[in-house]
Amino acid sequence: MSPLLHIEGLSVALPEGSERPFAVHDVSLQVLPGQTVCVVGESGSGKSVMANAVMRLLPRNVLRVAAGRITLQGQDLLSLDAASMRTLRGARMAMIFQEPMTALNPVMTVGDQIDEVLLVHGRTDGAARTRRVIELMAEMNLPEPETLRHRYPFQLSGGQRQRILIAMAMALEPQLLIADEPTTALDVTTQAQILALIQRLQRRHGLGVLFITHDFGVVADIADQVVVMQQGRVVESAGAAQVLGRPSHAYTRRLIDAVPRLRAAQAQEQAPAATAPLLEISRVSKSYRARGTGLFGARGRTLALDDVSLCIGQGETVGLIGESGSGKTTLGHCVMRLLDIDSGSLRFNGQSVEGLRGRALAALRPQIQMIFQDPFASLNPRHRVRRIITENVILGGVSPAEAQRRMEQVLALVGIDPAAVERYPHEFSGGQRQRIGIARALVMQPRLIVADEAVSALDVSVQQQVLALLRDVRARLGLSMLFITHDLRVASQICDRIAVMHKGRIVETGTVEAVARAPKHPYTRSLFDAMPGLAWERRAQAQAAEPLRA
């Protein structure tokens, strides 16, 4: 079979003075009709640049194709003029993006946006176009296409918006679909649905898919061929079974080893001691005032937390699992007293804390610290690391010499060179920044740490290191932790118990093992079923168990 898309020796040059000369260096790959090729790599590996080069969407004057050929069904894409390239985009190859909210025009109804794709490619019959729009939306499993097409992007959920984008991409029945991290911004259950949709479209239309992702679970679920990229180069390229089962390159092995697994052993490793609870959340409710003209024009209050109760023991780590909008971050903020609760009670170390104000609250603050999700937003870009770490303790009445000593201690603990404290945050990588954020929390000598998606924004290998660090400091300092995440596997790596949140309620709590073996609530079950790469993980576990049995 002749390849649909053929990239040969593609190099894309970065502007002078960048950290490396090429964003993409000597990359070759093929996509056959009906095949899914997954391009995997960590951030900065050049995988998005490569995809944008195929669509000829590279920013001019910044990124320049230095060498190589890209052909679509034998037609050379790099030498085409702008007009013929426009007729190809959409008609024969299409692209979907990571963030469907920014990829859609906010002031146009979604139906009009699909319609526009047809219109600019010369479909002049309005009635036929409308029929096609409805047909496409129905094919994407969107509910009630007739009414939904008159909605604006902000009125749709993230999954629905991504379906609209896929409908736009599929409108002219292209042969090649380029998907750039299309499910990264979505919840796991939505992700599973979108992946299933793409696979169904592929089977029905014989589509070739170039799928860019950082998630090996997703790769295991959908890939036929896998291309692993590192620093702009292809380090490994082979069939999915081969790459996932017997990776040949050291980098690939490292990436695969870093993928978090469901660890059921955690419970035996560290049985939570039956001590007096450090934090008791009992029957807490919290509601927000809804926006004036919501979806149904109703003005009311949305219940973010509905009668939530949870205990965290001394030295225990409890995972709070749920999708976006389930209320888990709100609960975290209430625990840290960044938000006031409407009803219920919060007891910390036996003391009732929900009504604390002023000086009493200031005395509580150091004991509950937080680790944030985005290491780029959580450090003040205008302050040096020394100030970021020591400012709060010095303000809390600790002498500068003592603050210096504590800072050196926590820096050693989190693995940051103490000589680096005179630098600004932007001089550090994402993983290092996260370590600095952890140091800032630890230097206050807290008893409870609330980690809100603390590793979600990190690459897998860095994620693994930060999780190991958190496990280490927790054991050494005897910390309790409320670990908020959407990722069951990550939770299983560090939590003694997990609590599953759904629509503001805690629907299930228990040890990871117990919940994983027999999820009681249907929502918990769907969360486990939606985990990407589940089959691959089971296979790998079976393989690992095999030699033992023999």
Place this chain on the structure above:
Amino acid sequence: MKNDRMLLRFLRQPAGLAGSLMLGVILAVAFGAGWLYPGDPWAMVADPNLPPLSPGHPFGTDMLGRDVAAGVAHGARVSLLIGLIATAIAVLVGTVLGAVSGYYGGMVDDLVMRFTEIFQTIPGFLLSLLMVAIFGPSLYSIVFAIGVISWPSVARLVRAEFLSMRTRDFVKAAVLGGQSDARILFCQILPNTLSPIVVAASLMMATAILLESAISFLGLGDRSMISWGFMIGAGRTTLLQSWWLSALPGAAIFVTVLGLNFMGDALNQTLSPRRRPVGGHA
């Protein structure tokens, strides 16, 4: 090290270089006025109505024999002083109100913003004329009047910046660290909003100089100090006979305002360079 590079980047831009040169010349003239033209610029020193490039009087003289060059040089002091002080007042008031409004939100925000709108809905120039007329024409009343009509735009700008900054995680971290509100406002958030404020201030200074000129042109300026606006106003009756009386001070205003605008643009480019659009999740 870092500041050196910033300065270099600023001067590498044509606008930055041109703006600095223009303002440099005006500043030099303003500082050197007492040395270049000692004595009173109001004094009659030569025959009336000498054209420009007359010996000893490069800018000519006016209908009373006063040296125009001396007037322009001394006027530079007044214009720059008024521009600088009025801008400082506006930025100070606007930043404090905008910061408080944006950070606290809710009722505080509503109150401050409605108060700001009172000033925004009254035509600014008329309000400043009215104030100068009521308080009497003096340097202080002019600075005050210009400051009063200039702060609302700063307040709106700063409020918008603080609105987006207050949700950042590093602000939450400061709250959790037990920092006081004032400290979070001025030590954590404010440094991150300085670049738009500096840019706005440089452009605002140009507007302030224009406003002062307009007030003086209408004869409401401080009579004890010569200013560019007054010179243009005084020369307008003989514009057809002695064009240089109005044109040369006008040119001085033009150069100053253009220089400030250039500097504002260049500062904008230097302080907030658009992030290079290299693929995000590559």
